[in-house]
Amino acid sequence: MSIPFSTFASSIRVETAFSVLAVAKLLKSEGKDVVELEIGDSPFSTPAVAVDAAARAIREGQTRYGPSLGMPEYRAAAARYVNREYGLNVAAENVIAGQGAKIFEQLFCEAFLNPGDGVLVFSPHFPTYPPNIERRGARVVLSRLEAAREFRPDPAEVRRFIDRDPSPRAIFLNSPHNPTGGVATLDDFRAIADAVRDTEVVILSDEPYDRMVWKGRHHSPLEVPGMMERTVAAYTFSKSFSMSGWRLGFAVSDARIIDMMGKLTNTTLSCVPPFVQMAGIAALDNASDERDRTMQEFKRKVELLVTALGRLDGITCAMPVGSFYVFPSVAGVCNRLGITSHGLAMYLLEGADEKRGVACLGGECFGDAGAGFLRLSCAEPDERLTQAVDFIADAVTRGDRVKKYLAAHPEYRLAAGYPAS
Ligand SMILES: Cc1ncc(COP(=O)(O)O)c(C=O)c1O
Incomplete structure (x- = not known):
């Protein structure tokens, strides 16, 4: 049967x-x-300082459950990182640990989407966005990225989505972009921020390639004033620190949103292994030259x-x-x-x-x-x-x-x- x-x-x-x-x-x-x-x-290879920190943490017994939001020292290290690199002003309470960046697609959708909600996804797109949106019974609304715009998201498309969708609820952004290599500018994010202001539209900003910008520099929508309360930015160690198999990342957002994601983590994966987080702290603090x-x-x-x-x-x-x-x-x-x-x-x-x-x-x-x-x-x-x-x-x-x-x-x-x- x-x-x-x-x-x-x-x-x-x-x-x-x-x-x-x-x-x-x-x-x-x-x-x-x-x-x-x-x-x-x-x-x-994964930076040696990260490997050493994990081995030390295992020997020292950091091999049990930890807080669903992440270890306080890991959250603080991630906050220091985004403040230093992107001029943000966040604290440990704005950070949650996760198993890479991908998990935040699911947590974000669970936190915000109800069945029937519309989610704008610029396409081509990372293939796991639709399943995570559909997991909540929400609707994927595709908008084509154009080579003529160097594959940057068009703020006019955001305005059109908000004006025309029966239930506009969220936008997935991904810069630098997989697969096209497009990189959104701060002006793009400012214009998108203008479009979503005074709405309940939330943003997942998927930023796994934040260290791989070859022209200009990386920007996050979090840099635009007022965006923190409606944006979850996801980062990973997979690409920047050659740590894809460690399954380590973090997300940055408003503390209220982060707390909700902690509750959702509690009911699924429980926590990120503490010794893996120790490797992450070492990478963030001591491997930036490498x-x-x-x-x-x-x-x-x-x-x-x-x-x-x-x-x-x-x-x-x-x-x-x-x-x-x-x-x-x-x-x-x-x-x-x-x-x-x-x-x-x-x-x-x-x-x-x-x-x-x-x-x-x-x-x-x-x-x-x-x-x-x-x-x-x-x-x-x-x-x-x-x-x-x-x-x-x-x-x-x-x-x-x-x-x-x-x-x-x-x-x-x-x-x-x-x-x-
Ligand atoms: C756009 C995008 N989002 C998320 C991920 C997942 O990252 P991770 O493996 O660190 O969870 C990837 C990995 O290729 C990616 O390209």
Whole structure:
């Protein structure tokens, strides 16, 4: 007997990066040489000060439950960090610890959304936003990010959402943006703040790439006066400190909102392991030089990949303003080969060659607005990045193999061509 799952669970769409990662690992275990550019992870090591602090904390017995809001010293260290880096003026009571940044999508939705509420999401978008919104029975309202605006959120779209939606309740912002690399300016946030003033609209500002801005500097909507009471900003150690497996992050907001998120944490994950928080304090307080060096390495890798991809016929690749993703338009290649962009990604991994492959994602893994693009991360050594581009250059000329792949995977046939970009 097959007992049915809930309607929500039955309709869930997961983060494709993890599904492609599973295929890549399987192929590798079978002996294939795969350059893995599918997942947004770091090839660098966690700072030694963080590893040492965690080991010390474990030896000293910090291995039990802790407060749901986080350890007081962790919350204070995170408050110091955002004050120092972004000129905020927050205290420990404005911070909650979390398992990375992703958990705050769920906690934010639980804190604010009721069934039927409208949530504005700029698209392409991080794939776990819709499931977390839908988990509460709320409605995703998509607004397309335009390359012409360097993929920055358009405040006019916020005004339109507030004026026209029957129940406008929340906005998801993500700057620097995954997958496009767009970075919102302080003026963008000021204009968005003007639009939401005098409403009950709240904002989740997802900021995992806050240290990866390659032109100008990172801004948070929290910098705009009056936004703290309606904004939850989420940060993580995954990207800046190469600590994705530690599952550590924090959110900053008004103390009342933070307390509510603490109650919600209490009823689900209980707390973040105290020794993990000790590693985080050490990273925040004592690894900023190492972090900044790592960020420069990422920038160099992004430039390398952008320059190499830009030389390929049918591919247009702009330098992202932030993040460690490269988001080339492959519309020309896809239209010529009659394959969707995610089909192209899967062909590069599975179909182009028996012995070698490149793992990356089609832009449609981030919503229809991403179709016609690929997303590649820079999580491999330089020579592997160059190898990946050489491999792509050759693979897209092999029409016979593409035909064979499409015959086996008709779901990747391109029905109507992508607009040229
Ligand atoms: C936009 C965005 N939000 C959230 C996350 C999740 O971050 P973490 O793994 O630290 O929870 C990611 C990770 O790739 C991301 O790109």
